[in-house]
Amino acid sequence: MVYNHQSGKVVQEYLSLAGTTRNCAGGPTPWNSWISCEENTDRASGIIEQDHGYNFEVPINAKGLVNPVPLKAMGRFNHEAVCVDPKTGIVYETEDRPDGLIYRYLPNQKGQLAKGGTLQALAIREQKSMDTRNWKDFGLPLFPLNQPVEVEWIELANIEAPDDDLRLRGFQAGAARFARGEGAWFGNNECYFACTSGGRNAKGQVFRYQPSPYEGQADEKNAPGRLELFLEPNNTDLVKNCDNLTVSPWGDVVLCEDDPHPFVVGVTPKGEFYKLAENAGQPAEFAGGVFSPSGETFFVNLQDVGYTFAIKGPWRKA
Numbered sequence: 162m163v164y165n166h167q168s169g170k171v172v173q174e175y176l177s178l179a180g181t182t183r184n185c186a187g188g189p190t191p192w193n194s195w196i197s198c199e200e201n202t203d204r205a206s207g208i209i210e211q212d213h214g215y216n217f218e219v220p221i222n223a224k225g226l227v228n229p230v231p232l233k234a235m236g237r238f239n240h241e242a243v244c245v246d247p248k249t250g251i252v253y254e255t256e257d258r259p260d261g262l263i264y265r266y267l268p269n270q271k272g273q274l275a276k277g278g279t280l281q282a283l284a285i286r287e288q289k290s291m292d293t294r295n296w297k298d299f300g301l302p303l304f305p306l307n308q309p310v311e312v313e314w315i316e317l318a319n320i321e322a323p324d325d326d327l328r329l330r331g332f333q334a335g336a337a338r339f340a341r342g343e344g345a346w347f348g349n350n351e352c353y354f355a356c357t358s359g360g361r362n363a364k365g366q367v368f369r370y371q372p373s374p375y376e377g378q379a380d381e382k383n384a385p386g387r388l389e390l391f392l393e394p395n396n397t398d399l400v401k402n403c404d405n406l407t408v409s410p411w412g413d414v415v416l417c418e419d420d421p422h423p424f425v426v427g428v429t430p431k432g433e434f435y436k437l438a439e440n441a442g443q444p445a446e447f448a449g450g451v452f453s454p455s456g457e458t459f460f461v462n463l464q465d466v467g468y469t470f471a472i473k474g475p476w477r478k479a
Contacts, residue, residue, distance in 0.1 A: 164471055166457055177219050180211075180229040185257065186242035186344050186405050186449065191250070192272040193221040196232075198240035200257055202325045214238055214325070216254075218274060234277045235266045236320045238327045242354070242405070244347040251377050253352050253370070255342030262328045262336050263354065263370075265314060267377045281314040282336035283370075286385060290332055293368075294340040295393065297361045307432075309371070309387040312337075337388075340366070344417070348408025353391065355403040357419055360393045365403040367392040367414065367428070392432060399434045400426045405448050410456035411477045417447035417461065425450060425461060438472065 163173040178184070178197055185200035195218070202214040215231035241257040250271030254264040268278040285291040293304040315334050320327060332338050340359035345352060352370040359366035369391040373381035391414075394400055403426070404419035414428045415437065423446050425438035438461065440447060445463040452459050459472045 162469065164453075164458070164460075166453070166455070169471070175225050177223060177225070177227060178217060178229055179226055181215075181217055182213050185240065186255075187216075188243040188245065188345060189451075190218075190245045190252075190272070191247040195219045195221065196243045196252070196274075198243060198254075200239055200241055202237065202239055204323070212237070212321075212323075214240070214322075216240060216243065216274075230275060232274050233321060234280065235274065236264060236280045236317070236327060237322050238264075238325070241343045242345040244345040244352050244354075246347055246352070246372055246376065248350075249372070249376050251372070253345060253347070253354070255345050255354050256328060256339075257341050257343055257357075258328060259341055259358060260328060260332070261339050261342045262331045263339055263342055263368075264317075265377075280317050280320045282317055282331040282334075283388070284313050284315050284335045285337050285388070286311040286313050288337075289335040291337040293337055293366075293390070294356070294359050295361055295366070296340070296359075296363060304390050306390050306393055309389040311385040312370075312388050313382070313385060339368075343419075344403070344405035344407075346407045346414075349412055353406060353408065353414050355406050355416065357402050357404050360395050362395045362397075364395060364397055364401045365393075366390060367403060367406070367416070392428060394434075400424075400428075404446065405450055407450050407452065409476070410452055413477070415450055415459070417450045419446040419448075423447045438470075443468070 162171045165172050183201040184197045187197045197217045214237040216235045241255045252266040263283040270276050341357040343355045343357050345354040356366040369389045371387045373386040375381040402419045403416040405417040416426045423440050427435045445465040448462045448464045450461040462469045
């Protein structure tokens with residue numbers, strides 16, 4: 162949908178992608194395209210013509226349907242979201258599974274994802290196969306809150322995973338396990354991603370990843386990236402089952418809740434919470450929150466009922 166800020170009206174709308182299935186959060190790129198992610202791993206059968214479980218790229222300047230070319234080098238799994246570091250062109254990917262991984266894709270050529278690359282999974286340095294979910298029934302050591310830890314990245318093989326076992330093989334190789342990785346966004350030189358069912362009460366976590374100054378290069382082992390459990394309130398009065406997220410123009414993280422009574426919740430860099438919007442009656446979760454390039458308008462959807470809202474400020478200044 163093309164939206165006119167002055168008139169407050171949609172001036173144009175059209176289909177952009179077809180032939181894919183259960184497309185989820187996805188994410189924008191610095192080279193003016195959108196990556197659409199399939200949250201589905203169905204195989205070709207008598208009804209389904211193609212294998213699913215891939216990412217697809219849609220240029221922003223497209224005015225209609227684009228050819229759905231799967232970006233197979235980015236892995237086949239239950240995708241949710243991606244975010245891109247504008248400095249390096251490296252793509253970070255989340256996986257919406259109770260035992261999912263966090264991935265990064267090192268493209269052979271920056272901004273040319275279809276030209277191949279290397280897929281890796283995040284691991285905690287010197288803590289093989291770490292479980293970050295903090296589920297109280299498992300009796301495992303807790304992943305610490307607000308204490309950044311160093312990471313390393315494990316290269317993955319057989320990434321088209323016909324048996325949908327990429328996350329299992331990655332975990333066995335030492336990758337960290339996460340509870341339903343969902344929304345992801347790159348802002349202020351760091352990546353935020355939500356784990357919808359993480360935490361002691363399984364009500365959600367938000368992680369922050371700070372890339373190495375040598376991210377994706379051989380020297381990153383000397384100055385590795387760092388992962389921090391930024392939020393795990395275990396208090397549903399603050400936030401519950403955070404799903405899609407974005408970073409606001411003034412630096413706050415804005416979360417969409419996946420809950421029968423969902424809110425849009427803002428979080429300051431200091432971890433202070435505030436409510437931005439409430440779904441007071443529709444049977445749907447908030448999804449796809451994003452600010453316009455000007456920062457003037459916040460767009461957010463209500464899933465299932467199919468509503469999109471354009472919300473104007475005044476907003477907090479950066």
